[in-house]
Amino acid sequence: MIVHVKLFAVALKNLFEKPWTVRWPEERRDYGPAPRGFIVNDKSKCISCQLCEAVCPAKAIKFHLEEDGKRYPGIDWGRCILCGYCVDACPTGSLRHTAHLEITWDSLDTYKKPKEMTPGSVAAEVGDKSLV
C-alpha cells in the first residue's frame, strides 16, 4: 500500500517539475565553453601539409586547388564526425573549431563547398550557436 502511495508521490513531484525537453529551435542547449563544433580553416596560416587529410578517421577531408595555386582542405560534412583529430594534428593551428554545433543546410549541395571552410562564411542565420 505504502509503495503505491510513494509511486503516486513521485508522479506528482515530477508533474510540477520543468520538462527536460529542449524545444529546438526556439530553445538552445548550452554546450559549455569548449564545444567541438564546425571546423574552419585560416588560409593565411595553412601550409597545405595534408596532415589533416591523413589523420581524418572518416575520410571527410579532401584537398582542392584554389586560385592562388595552393591546395586547401575542404570537409565533406556528410562524413565528418567532428572528432577534432584534424584540429589536433594541424601544425600551424590554422584549423580550429567554432562554437557552431547544429549544422544544417538548406540544400544538399552546399555542404561540400570548400568555401564553407573560410571563417567569415561560417555565421549563424538564427541564434549564435548554430548554422541554420
Add this chain to the structure above:
Amino acid sequence: MIVGLPSDVLAALIFPGIAGILGFLVVAIWAERKLVARVQWRYGPLYVSKPLGGFLQPIADLIKLVFSELVLPRHTNRLLFALTPLLLFVAEAVPVVFIAVAPGLVIFHHSYGLALAVVTWLLIPVFLVGMAWAEADKFTYIGAVREILLTAAYEVPLLLSVLAMFILYGTADPYAVVERQSLWGILLNPLAFLAFYISLAMSTTRFPFEIPEAEPEVVLGPYTEYGSTLFILSFGANYVKMYAGVLLGAVLFLGGWSPFGDLLLGALAVVAKTALLTVPLLLLRAIYPRYRIDQALRLGWSKLLALAVAAVALSAALKAAGVA
C-alpha cells in the same frame, strides 16, 4: 429550463449526455497525454495550438482519423465489422442514462437507476468480445479472451463495492443516494471506494491492467483491425466507459452535487468531482508497468475481492450501528 428545454432533454444533449461525452473524450485524451508527458519531463502535445498547450491536438487527430481510409477486410462479416464499434460506443454510454448529475438533471429517472447503471456497465464486455470476434484476427481474439478474464476479475468486486454503498444508503435512486450522503461516501466507507476505484481502473483497462490491448504483445487487442472512424468509435468507447464510471463514482462516493442544490452549480460540482476522479486514472499510465493477466486475476480474486467483501461488511455494520 436554462435554455427553455425540459431537463431530461437538457441532460441528454448537454450534461451528462452527448456534449459531456464528447467533451470528456477530447479533454481526457488531451489531459492524459499531457499529464503523462509532464510526469516523464516532456511537454506532450504542443505544436497544434501552442498557446492552448496543444489542446487542439486530439481534435486534429480526430479529423485526421476521420479522413483516413476505412478498410473493411473481405474475410470478415463486413456488416458486423462496421456495426459493432458503433454498438460498443453507444452501449458504453448507456450507464450515463441512469446517473443524475444535478437535482432534476437525469436522462431517465428510475428508482433503481444506479443499480441499472452498474448492470449495463457490466454488460458491455459482451459487445467488446463480439467486436473482437467480428474482426476475425488472432490479436483481437487474444485480446477478447484477456478482456473476458479481466472482466471475471473485476466484476464481482465492482458489484460488491457498489452494493456496499447501496446498503449504506438504503437506496439506488440517483437522487436519494446523493441526499443520503450527510458525509461523503468515500469517508463513510473508504474500503468500498478503494475496491470501486481499482475495479474501475480494471474495467477501463487503465495501466496496470492494460492487458487486453497490451501494445507490445497483441498490437491493440480488440481494436487491432480498426482504422479511421471505426477506430475512433471502438477506442473512444473505452473513454466513454471511463466517463460513465467516474460519474457513478462521483455520485456514489463524492457526494454528487452535494454542497449545491442548484441545477447549474450542482452540475459544475459534479464536473469538478468527475475531474478529480479522472486525473489519477489518467496518471496511472505514467506510474505503473503492466500486470500479466494471471497477476491481475490473482489480485482481482484475492485482495480486491477481500476488500470488497470487507466493504460490504463495514457497510452492514455501519447500517446496523445507525450511522447512515
